[in-house]
Amino acid sequence: MSKPDSQPRICDYEGSNYRTDFWEGRGREYEDRVERIALRKLLPKTGQRLLEVGAGFGRLTNEYANFEQVIVLDYALSNLQDAQEHLGRSPRYIYVAADAYKLPFQPGIFDCVTVVRVLHHMSDVTRVLNQIRRVLSPGGTLILEHANKRNLKALVRHALNKQAWDPNNLDPVEFVELNFDFHPEHIRQELGRAGFDLKTRVPVSFFRLQPLKKYVPQNVLVGMDSALQATGLLYSPSIFTKSIATGPTPDNRSVETLFACPECGGEVVRSGEILTCRTDGRRWAVRDGIYDFKAPIEVD
Numbered sequence: 111m112s113k114p115d116s117q118p119r120i121c122d123y124e125g126s127n128y129r130t131d132f133w134e135g136r137g138r139e140y141e142d143r144v145e146r147i148a149l150r151k152l153l154p155k156t157g158q159r160l161l162e163v164g165a166g167f168g169r170l171t172n173e174y175a176n177f178e179q180v181i182v183l184d185y186a187l188s189n190l191q192d193a194q195e196h197l198g199r200s201p202r203y204i205y206v207a208a209d210a211y212k213l214p215f216q217p218g219i220f221d222c223v224t225v226v227r228v229l230h231h232m233s234d235v236t237r238v239l240n241q242i243r244r245v246l247s248p249g250g251t252l253i254l255e256h257a258n259k260r261n262l263k264a265l266v267r268h269a270l271n272k273q274a275w276d277p278n279n280l281d282p283v284e285f286v287e288l289n290f291d292f293h294p295e296h297i298r299q300e301l302g303r304a305g306f307d308l309k310t311r312v313p314v315s316f317f318r319l320q321p322l323k324k325y326v327p328q329n330v331l332v333g334m335d336s337a338l339q340a341t342g343l344l345y346s347p348s349i350f351t352k353s354i355a356t357g358p359t360p361d362n363r364s365v366e367t368l369f370a371c372p373e374c375g376g377e378v379v380r381s382g383e384i385l386t387c388r389t390d391g392r393r394w395a396v397r398d399g400i401y402d403f404k405a406p407i408e409v410d
């Protein structure tokens with residue numbers, strides 16, 4: 111089990127230029143393409159309401175075109191502003207600034223949740239999975255990507271005594287502050303404890319190596335990765351999982367009131383640009399189309 115923090119630390123991307131510093135023009139088209147292939151294999155064909163946790167600038171959000179409504183959630187307002195620019199202000203998209211450890215939603219309102227390239231920033235996996243389970247309807251789908259500790263490169267480095275930590279050990283390894291690699295079995299156990307039935311695991315991004323990407327045509331690498339994804343060989347740096355929510359939660363997918371207080375769970379209502387919790391009176395702002403639940407505001 112991951113070590114619980116009383117207030118889990120947050121890897122704060124505010125003002126980070128994630129879109130241009132990491133993706134655009136940074137030679138990661140191979141990674142982007144193979145992640146999309148894996149997502150397409152796992153996503154339900156259609157659905158009502160999907161929550162994308164840690165959506166960043168909405169790089170993958172256009173993959174959710176078959177859902178009626180998509181909630182684009184991230185902790186960094188600046189990433190969400192990029193997402194608004196990238197995806198537009200269609201009423202299909204609802205932009206929410208909030209902490210994944212305290213999701214500001216009613217229970218059971220989503221039929222699908224996706225989490226890609228986010229879990230590696232989570233020091234308390236148990237807590238975030240419990241939050242996700244709470245907001246999923248019974249039988250809902252979770253697609254969760256995690257960085258794989260037991261990847262081929264780590265196994266070779268360990269065998270050559272070039273790496274202190276053991277990739278076969280189940281505990282997460284924090285190789286840089288707030289950057290964790292996880293053992294696939296550890297994630298399987300965490301999913302089970304949080305009320306998920308793990309159905310499928312897809313290994314992704316086998317050829318995430320600069321020399322290969324430089325000398326081998328991208329289409330060849332993408333084709334080989336796609337073929338390897340079907341093998342279930344869990345030795346890639348990234349693993350996509352698909353799980354089904356088990357046990358009870360209300361099925362609230364058709365309710366209009368999406369939001370619940372992240373502190374007390376009370377119903378949250380909107381009046382103008384102010385959101386108010388009917389139970390404890392806390393208030394939050396809607397800022398230029400983004401529901402901002404990061405911190406309550408004072409209103410006279």
Ligand SMILES: C[S@@+](CC[C@H](N)C(=O)[O-])C[C@H]1O[C@@H](n2cnc3c(N)ncnc32)[C@H](O)[C@@H]1O
Nearest residue numbers: 123164165166169184185186209210226227228
């Ligand atoms: C590596 S980026 C991935 C973005 C996107 N999923 C993608 O694949 O392009 C990680 C994202 O997780 C967000 N994040 C980190 N901790 C978070 C938290 N506690 N709650 C909500 N978002 C968080 C960051 O703001 C950042 O946008």
